[in-house]
Amino acid sequence: MAEENKIEKQLIEKAKNGDKTAISELVHRYSSRIYSLALRIMRNEEDAEDVLQETFIIMIRKIHTFSGRSSFYTWLYRVAANVALGKLRQKKHIDSKVSIYESEFETLRGSGLHNWPDQLDSRINDKQFRECLKQAMVDLPENHRAVFVLRDLENLSTRETADILNISEANVKVRLMRARLFLRDQLMHHLKCMEGIR
Template sequence: MTTDYAVQADPDLVSGAQKGDTRAFDELVRRYRDKVYRLSFKILRNEDDAAEALQDAFLSAFRGLANFKAESTFSTWLYRITTNASLMKYRKRRDNLVSLEQSQNPGEGAEAMQLPDWSTQPLDELLDSETRQVMEEGKRLLDEDLRTVFILRDEEGLSNAEVAEILDLSVAAVKSRLHRARLRLLDRLSRYFADRLTRRDRGR
């Protein structure tokens, strides 16, 4: 009787792969490769590096599958491996990046700064290509620990608990880093919109 791997749940596929069924692992790869690549690309912002991180992640998962325990879901475990593989590649390029925190060197109490209110901006303006470019640049300049939490939590939609497990942090630490990342990005966007409105007013 032919086994239909596509309809099997992750725990069944993991169990089969741990027993040496390579087709079960192939199905896990097929099921998660797009998500793994997407996460790697968001961290690395480079297609070739993301593709290499994807290969590294699944190779590490295959090698470590025998030690995987159902204390966490397979997807969370794989996300942790993917994040680590991507960050290893990112750190090799880190010297070429300038940290926004280092360049601004904010002092104590910087988190409580008053930010301009740009929440009334039209949605199409918030989503235009120039604004997205500003947002992407802001994410690129975030410190690694803040950027990783922001990607996992706000872009991948994982819960605080899942992010904490992936990064081996407390939930409180995840919330703190997420708050700081959002403030950095909000500050960058606020300054961008203030400048944009000034330029628009001058053009009238």
């Protein structure tokens, strides 16, 4: 691990000096993870590819500003997340400072809890159920989706997520809980429609 960090540090230093081989190596190392992150946030391949390309264009332009205070992937994730959220805001004119769905989130807690099915895992191959999972992610407000993706899917810590999204740790926790509740509620709604659960 220490050896790997040393190699990466050398690559970054070379990349800062414009070494194309080092830059290529960094792109190779991180392009899959960045593409996956972009796809999870953007929800479509075309937009994910745009985010991917823009992220690495920025990486090449700005790598000289990387100070090493955070890990390189945290720095790169921050670039990618900002590019992705910027694109989503452009599309939907979202004001990042306003927490939308505030009132809707308030009503989520506890609704129909006693009817939550025991074995949902068995539905994982059900096409309609998978569509429902996808649609719920699309419907999740972008700022909350980004937190859910970074914390629950990319397994980053609260601190790293806060750092990447440039928000407080408290805000990460609030958004994460709201995101989880929103998704849970959407699944519940879908299951009610499918099976007439009351």
